[in-house]
Amino acid sequence: MIVTDGSQICGRCHQKPSVVLCDGCEKPLCVDCRKFDMWGYGCGHVDTKAFCLTCADDEKINPYGGKMD
Numbered sequence: 001m002i003v004t005d006g007s008q009i010c011g012r013c014h015q016k017p018s019v020v021l022c023d024g025c026e027k028p029l030c031v032d033c034r035k036f037d038m039w040g041y042g043c044g045h046v047d048t049k050a051f052c053l054t055c056a057d058d059e060k061i062n063p064y065g066g067k068m069d
Contacts, residue, residue: 001050004028012052024055024062037065 006017011027018028035056037049055061 001048002026020050022052022055023049024051024058027052037062039064 001023002021004018004020006019008018008028010016010018010030010033011022012029012033016030016032019031020029020034021027022029022034029050029052033052034050035053037051037056039047039049041047049062051062051065056065
């Protein structure tokens with residue numbers, strides 16, 4: 001997860017300062033437009049991910065939380 005300094009405006013709502021970049025498309029996201037997911041690896045290791053809604057639902061980008069048809 002890449003945290004931003006708030007100098008960019010959210011790429012989704014275009015209203016609030018960004019706090020993080022989407023782990024899929026790298027779009028800057030505000031606190032309301034980010035969606036968190038957790039990817040587990042091995043024994044007890046978890047990476048926290050932040051996605052825009054589009055990338056969060058795409059199983060090619062977010063295989064652990066994406067929606068499959």
